[in-house]
Amino acid sequence: MAVRSDAVYPATWKSGRVASWLVTLDHKRIGIMYICTALVFFCGGGIAALLMRAQLATPNETLLTKNSYNEVMTFHGTTMIFLVVVPILAGFANFLVPLMIGARDMAFPRLNAFSYWMFLLGGIVLYGAWFASGGAPRAGWWSYPPLSENQFSPGHGQDYWILALHILTISSLTGAINFLVTIINMRARGMTWMRMPLFIWAIITYSVLLVVALPALSAGLTMLLLDRRGLTHFFLPAQGGSQVLYQHVFWFFGHPEVYIMVLPVFGMISEILPVFSRKPIFGYKAIAFSTLAIAFFSLLVWAHHMFTTGLPVGLDSFFMISSMVIAVPTGIKIFNWIATMWRGNLIFDTPLLWAVGFIALFTMGGLSGIFLAAFPIDWQVNDTYYVVAHFHYVLFGGSMFGVFGGLYYWWPKMFGRLLDERLGKWHFWLTLVGFNLTFLPQHMLGLLGMPRRIYTYSHGGLWETYNLISTIGSGIMLIGMLVFAANIYRTQILRLGKRAPNDPWVGDTLEWYTTSPPPPENFDTVPYVTSARPLRDLRRHLAEET
Amino acid sequence: MPVRVRRKLAFAVVVVLTVLATAGIAAAANGGFTPEFAHSPNAHRINTAYWIVLVFTSVIFVIVEGALVVFIWKYRRRGRPRTAEGSQVHGNTRLEVIWTVIPVVILAVIGIVVFYELPGISNAPAAANPIRITVEGHQFYWQFDYPNGSRSINDLHVPVDQVVLLTVKSYDVVHSWWIPQLGGKIQAIPGRTNHTWFKADRAGTYYGQCAEFCGLYHEAMRARVIASTDADYRTYVSSTAASELGRAEFQGACATCHGMQGQGGYGPNLAHDPLLIQPSGLANIVRNGGVKMPPVGDSWTKAQMTALLQYAKSQIYKGASTSGG
Structure with missing residues (x-):
């Protein structure tokens, strides 16, 4: 049993309302801080997105300047990936992993707090970049050299960007190691690998991916920084460097990153669907192993981001095949999820709405991915709005829909109150309609030849129509998000949310065994785990006894 | 029912x-x-x-x-109790x-x-005499090198129904060559030579633009492919290209920032800048760039500099002004 240092050296200031959060080592509080911070950053990234959509609503628009458009674009991408989706999932993992495996806390609580504070620091540094000499970074979230080199991006904005990402990388890496050690060592008695909740399978896989892929990003960023501030020329072709090297290094990290952002959400869906279908998950092993398969293949597909780089056809072919192979385990998951609903008792509370929305939209994102994997087709649609549509179906329609489902599902466990169902449904439907209005026409824009990352366009006709629809859609999504904010306000600030019992959804996993919210060390006792659904076992056991 | x-x-x-x-x-x-x-x-x-x-x-x-x-x-609930279980199937x-x-x-x-x-x-189809053209991506224009040594900016003239082999290069940042109706993209990467091809099947103008984010004026980096009869193409490369070069250079490379009349925009007003009529000074800044200006003409020939100078002198320069631009 871990001895807490604050028990040895009691300090009263640490028990203050604010101070207790600042010094907390409790995984639940750290998880909540992760989630809340990420939601704040989500507002920033969302405002950036709305600004871009406003700028693109009509041809030859000059709402933003060219410079600020590029800054906002860079900020949006960097924020949503590094400050929203990845950390909010880390927040869920922090909150849920010890609860789901029946542990008191994470293996290394201090390292855990360190991860969170590094995340916050990284975010602050990225925001600091807005005040850098020479302006905010504007070479995009992928920051290809030579554009991101000193010659083309003078000033310190780009350096702040590199520093922010370095800090965030450290945060994610320490977090990932912590999850791995915790899951491998601290599971409840009886919880064998095949009895772990599928969310835990997803987190262990996500952690391995982080450990493998993030160092590539760190290396690439370090080389870029040395090019800029040292005297090296890793990526400067005029001095013998290689631009394509950066593309390889960046995407070796960048593609697994996509799965880092979506695997934990797969895990959430695999938790939510069975509970609201009143059924076990269909094909537990298939879902667990397909997670591993996706992670493995995700390390072998990076150059499908580079089909227009002019790689040899043999290499393009390899990366096409490996990318298509990923569709198989992903398909297995989708079919298994749908089969989970088969002959169920579907309870359409808000979490299930988001989960079903996730399946519908992620399928769309997966299918458009097949076009992109077929590299000759990619030569046409690469770097157009088709790609923008594709990955928003994956990362917003996929990841963020799953995250919202997860928030509605686990909110009562986190805060002890249920979010309002009526507002939750408004939130869902507005977001669903707004999302499709925003991103469906972007497929068409891409096929009509609209490249990504352009500040404006002079084409009328369909370009204008689709862009306008897209901007209107983003406005509807904004209303959806405001409803969500109102829901949080009503539930938590006005304290009008219904008080949650231990197990409001009649769940299957151990987090529902303790109180809502759980006490500092989570459990008094943990039942011996006899299957992947320990709480259902317990309920049946109790029913038999009475 | x-x-x-x-x-x-x-x-x-x-x-x-x-x-x-x-x-x-x-x-x-x-x-x-x-x-x-x-x-x-x-x-x-x-x-x-x-x-x-x-x-x-x-x-x-x-x-x-x-x-x-x-x-x-x-399988929706339809009034069943919350706790009513569905069919407990674990898989198949x-x-x-x-x-x-x-x-x-x-x-x-x-x-x-x-x-x-x-x-x-x-792979380009085998052709007896394919037209070989070098495409250079620059911040923020496209430059085309024809087999006879003539050059054009942003407008690529080709004969219809003939195989055109493109060699795609860049000297500054990454760009991406793309005319949607004539095939897929290929990046123009500094330090690397890429290849692509097309064979326009009908006379006309095809539009495209840079597809890889290349900086401030990425969106303005547009290209046209003008496919015409073989005779028109020959006339173009042998004489028209040279006579239009100065104008094309100014409008393609300079006007993006300095305005079509040199009146200024993102970059300063040029119409009254004496540097515009000094051959060595102009060549120097065009070749090497300035404080915020990219080295737009880093691959330009002497003939190109002369063409630009002549166009600037005759069409843009309005005399030195003490009031400043």
């Missing part, structure tokens, strides 16, 4: 028909449901591959989303094998289609 159900059914049918009709009209007018109409064999083959993939993915889409909708409808190996194998087969078919179409896309 009760009236309510019949009404619902009628409503559903109307909705479906409207959607189909809209989609049909949009598809017929190529409202963005396929890549743009192809006017080069490689683009044609890409479109064919696209259509085949579209058929497969549409079938999968309908099956998956259809199953989802049907299950939502059929045969089913799971089926939905693993079928996607493998479909993907294999798609792969075969791609490899079947591939040679016609990536």
Whole structure:
């Protein structure tokens, strides 16, 4: 049993309302801080997105300047990936992993707090970049050299960007190691690998991916920084460097990153669907192993981001095949999820709405991915709005829909109150309609030849129509998000949310065994785990006894 | 059938028909449901591959989303108690094998289609006298080098129905060459030489723009391919190109920031800048760039500098002004 240092050296200031959060080592509080911070950053990234959509609503628009458009674009991408989706999932993992495996806390609580504070620091540094000499970074979230080199991006904005990402990388890496050690060592008695909740399978896989892929990003960023501030020329072709090297290094990290952002959400869906279908998950092993398969293949597909780089056809072919192979385990998951609903008792509370929305939209994102994997087709649609549509179906329609489902599902466990169902449904439907209005026409824009990352366009006709629809859609999504904010306000600030019992959804996993919210060390006792659904076992056991 | 159900059914049918009709009209007018109409064999083959993939993915889409909708409808709660359990099925190996194998087969078919179409896309057809042109991406214009040594900016002139082999380069940042109707993209990467080709099947103008984010004026980096008869093409490269070069250089490379009349914009006003008429000073800043100015003319020949100087002198320069620009 871990001895807490604050028990040895009691300090009263640490028990203050604010101070207790600042010094907390409790995984639940750290998880909540992760989630809340990420939601704040989500507002920033969302405002950036709305600004871009406003700028693109009509041809030859000059709402933003060219410079600020590029800054906002860079900020949006960097924020949503590094400050929203990845950390909010880390927040869920922090909150849920010890609860789901029946542990008191994470293996290394201090390292855990360190991860969170590094995340916050990284975010602050990225925001600091807005005040850098020479302006905010504007070479995009992928920051290809030579554009991101000193010659083309003078000033310190780009350096702040590199520093922010370095800090965030450290945060994610320490977090990932912590999850791995915790899951491998601290599971409840009886919880064998095949009895772990599928969310835990997803987190262990996500952690391995982080450990493998993030160092590539760190290396690439370090080389870029040395090019800029040292005297090296890793990526400067005029001095013998290689631009394509950066593309390889960046995407070796960048593609697994996509799965880092979506695997934990797969895990959430695999938790939510069975509970609201009143059924076990269909094909537990298939879902667990397909997670591993996706992670493995995700390390072998990076150059499908580079089909227009002019790689040899043999290499393009390899990366096409490996990318298509990923569709198989992903398909297995989708079919298994749908089969989970088969002959169920579907309870359409808000979490299930988001989960079903996730399946519908992620399928769309997966299918458009097949076009992109077929590299000759990619030569046409690469770097157009088709790609923008594709990955928003994956990362917003996929990841963020799953995250919202997860928030509605686990909110009562986190805060002890249920979010309002009526507002939750408004939130869902507005977001669903707004999302499709925003991103469906972007497929068409891409096929009509609209490249990504352009500040404006002079084409009328369909370009204008689709862009306008897209901007209107983003406005509807904004209303959806405001409803969500109102829901949080009503539930938590006005304290009008219904008080949650231990197990409001009649769940299957151990987090529902303790109180809502759980006490500092989570459990008094943990039942011996006899299957992947320990709480259902317990309920049946109790029913038999009475 | 009760009236309510019949009404619902009628409503559903109307909705479906409207959607189909809209989609049909949009598809017929190529409202963005396929890549743009192809006017080069490689683009044609890409479109064919696209259509085949579209058929497969549409079938999968309908099956998956259809199953989802049907299950939502059929297995919804309908007043059952919350705790009522559904059928406790843990899986079905045969089913799971089926939905693993079928996607493998479909993907294999798609792969075969791609490899079947591939040679016609990536390899230019054999031609006795292909036209070899070098394309250079620059911040923020395209420069074309013709076989006879003449150059043009942003407008690429080619003969119709002839194979054009492009060598794609860059000297500053990464750009991406793309004329949608004439085939796929290829990046222009500093320190690397890439190749692509097209064969325009009809006379006319084809539009495209840089597809890889290249900085401030990325959006302004537009290109046109003007396909004409062989005779027109020959006239263009032998005389017209040279006579238009100065104007094309100014409008393509300088006007983006300094305005069409040199009146200033993102960059300073040039109309009264004496540097504009000093041959060495102008060549120096064009070749090496300035504080914020990219080295737009880092690959320009002496003839190009002269052409620019002459155009600037005769058309842009309005005399030194003490009041400043």
